[in-house]
Amino acid sequence: MGKERSNIFLMSLTWSIMSPFGAAVNTYAILFWESLGATPLIIGILSSAYLISISFSRLIGGYLADTLGRKKTIVYMTLIYGFSNLILALAENWIYVLIAQIIIGFSLMYQPAISSLITESLPKERRARGIAIAGVTGGFTAFFGPPLAIFTVNTFGLQKGMRILYVLLAISAIISSIIRLKLIETLKNNSKLNIKEAIKHYKEALNEFKKVLIILTIIFSLFVSLTSIFGTFIQLYSVSYLGISLAEWGIFVFIIQIIGMMGTILSGYFADKLGRLKIVFLNVIFITISYLILFLGLLGGLFSVLIALIFSSLINSGPAIEATIAEKSSENNRGKIFAIFSLIRDLFVALIILIAGFAYSLNPKNFIILGLIIGLVLIFILRKILKS
Secondary structure, three states: OOHHHHHHHHHHHHHHHHHHHHHHHHHHHHHHHHHOOOOHHHHHHHHHHHHHHHHHHHHHHHHHHHHOOHHHHHHHHHHHHHHHHHHHHOOOOHHHHHHHHHHHHHHHHHHHHHHHHHHHOOOHHHHHHHHHHHHHHHHHHHHHHHHHHHHHHHHHOHHHHHHHHHHHHHHHHHHHHHHHHHOOOOOOOOOOOOHHHHHHHHHHHHHHHHHHOHHHHHHHHHHHHHHHHHHHHHHHHHHHHOOOOHHHHHHHHHHHHHHHHHHHHHHHHHHHHHOHHHHHHHHHHHHHHHHHHHHHOOOOHHHHHHHHHHHHHOOOOHHHHHHHHHHOOOHHHHHHHHHHHHHHHHHHHHHHHHHHHHHHHHOOOHHHHHHHHHHHHHHHHHHHHHHO
16 A cells, blocks of 8 residues: 555544544533533633644644654654543543643644645645545544434433543544554654754744745634634534523534535535635635524524534535645645644634633624624635635
């Protein structure tokens, strides 16, 4: 098996192992935090703490990916990620969640290494599709997550059920770290670790970044803010505010995962054919429609949430964004450029999530208004860029 097939296969396999348990905990994660005493504002703080942690950890991870190598960075950090989920399994209040969020964010410093490894294992003309297909394999097994979450939470209750699911996620990540020992290194010229050299290399990467990626980073940061506000507060809004049952919410998550998988495949294909920014533009339009549906609430609470979730899942421009960043960066700086891009994006999104949490605490519908504003601004900007 060649480098391309071997690495894509192993990453797909390990994502397949972790995805059902990751999807299971995500089904009720925000509600679990709420049950541990987290208010909407604290939920915003918890989400922001994770984003701040991961944004700075990626700077380290980006450098490690370009020096220690893609493979070692991925293996070590996957192991830490697995053990960090045990903190959530033992959480007695939201302070435990805060600690876990920071450690998990730190452990995910492997993301620049994964992005670099996958893009370097694929030919340029098939990168977006390849990234999408690799993710879809994990997305397929993620279908089992919501039913598993519904069964576990209905059987053991929200808190005990979630603790069980976090233990299962930890075990799956530890197993995956062992499997990832078989990955084939794609970095050709790795160097020894050196702090002074790290600063020098990041300056070089920053200079490269400033030349080609500033405008795109602003656009992509606004886009991720749009999706993150929705993803963070829709669960709380649907169950705690509108009164949708835990079982109904779990079914909704299951439905949108099916739609999301198909959307990811098609999005990766059309991103290669039509252009990356066009896919991002369509994604923004559909998510903005989701916010509008929630704001108007014409179909009643239950169906408004379902239709909004469906629209938010029709397109996934993640592969298009990753492919764009990869193609606009050199191989030796790619991991560091991913890290710089992610740092700026995540710090911006963390601030927006904090604002959204505060706004939600004043009135639950305020997060919808904030999302609508960002969506309309993005539509205007992207339309101008695509026209020119």
